[in-house]
Amino acid sequence: MKALVCHGDGSIELTDRPIPVIREDKDAIIEVTLSTICMSDLHIMHQTVPRAKPETVLGHEFVGRVMEVGNGVTKVKPGDRVAVNCITFCGECYFCREGFINNCEKGGWELGCRIDGCQAEYVRVPFADMGLTKIPDSVKDEEALFLGDILSSGYFGADLAEITPGDTVAVIGAGPVGLCAMMCAKLFGASRIIAVDIDDSRLELALRQQLADVVFNPSECDIEEEIKKQTAGRGADGVIEAAGGRDTFSLAWKAARPNGVVALVAMYEENQQFPLPQMYGKNLIFKTGGVDAVHCERLMRLIEAGKIHTDFLITHRSPLNEIEEGYRIFGNKEDGCLKWAVTPYQW
Known part of the structure; x- marks a missing residue:
């Protein structure tokens, strides 16, 4: 073969x-x-x-x-x-x-x-x-x-982010995993999805597919400030980091509100650093991991029912x-x- x-x-x-x-x-x-x-x-x-x-x-x-x-x-x-x-x-x-x-x-x-x-x-x-x-x-x-990889990864990210109904969730990276994470975050009850990516065509796709409500390109604006404007100055309730870029970990924790959850599902090619003095007092929860794809049967039923595409x-x-x-x-x-x-x- x-x-x-x-x-x-x-x-x-x-x-x-x-x-x-x-x-x-x-x-x-x-x-x-x-x-x-x-x-x-x-x-x-x-x-x-x-x-x-x-x-x-x-x-x-x-x-x-x-x-x-x-x-x-x-x-x-x-x-x-x-x-x-x-x-x-x-x-x-x-x-x-x-x-x-x-x-x-x-x-x-x-x-x-x-x-x-x-x-x-x-x-x-x-x-x-x-x-x-x-x-x-x-x-x-x-x-x-x-089903068994990027959709499960997106679902895993949304699950890690501890989303509750009405939350605002920021997703860093509008690639395949990030788009799946946006889709799944809505299933978990997020009322507002903010997508962040340096590729405008991917951001446009997120809007076109109605996966994101607001999109930002970090090469064109200050992401932390823009997300604060969208959340009454607080920051996102949950952040899903699905990009794995050189600066995206930093974007993720800065975008989160105090006591928020940052879910890291990206695979990095370089070590990342926790700037703990800057984070001090923000009381963030970080969750990391490769995809634990234990929900394939559930996701297949959602696909069959037309809830996920x-x-x-x-x-x-x-x-x-x-x-x-x-x-x-x-x-x-x-x-x-x-x-x-x-x-x-x-x-």
């Missing part, structure tokens, strides 16, 4: 790999019907993900069809359409039982990081009963594509044959690319 491999020097190559086989009783083999490129894939290429292993097939955000299951798999069967969780988790260890699946003692972020991922024709998914969500017949692949994020698509060009355009944010969807290889 064809698969996109990340070499030890960070370069990528579409090459031939053996079709994966069942190794453990809880494995499933999935035929990939639609996948996508994620910023986390770029972080691996940039060699800023310590847990990543070289010569691994990239990709962790996808949907597909079950081809084969191990003897220990009971919830899915060959022929089922499924969305795949970006996190591999056993469901039995201490952290899984507590709901912290990102910290699973036997898993974590494995697909496309430590074991071969989805930018290929077929994938082996460990702990399939935990990591696969059936796609209803009424839901298209495009609608379910982001993320297919608008797909701005580009191509077969697996052209995925290296997809990385170039997505990585450089060219041509208004938000998400590049990858269809099966064309032989």
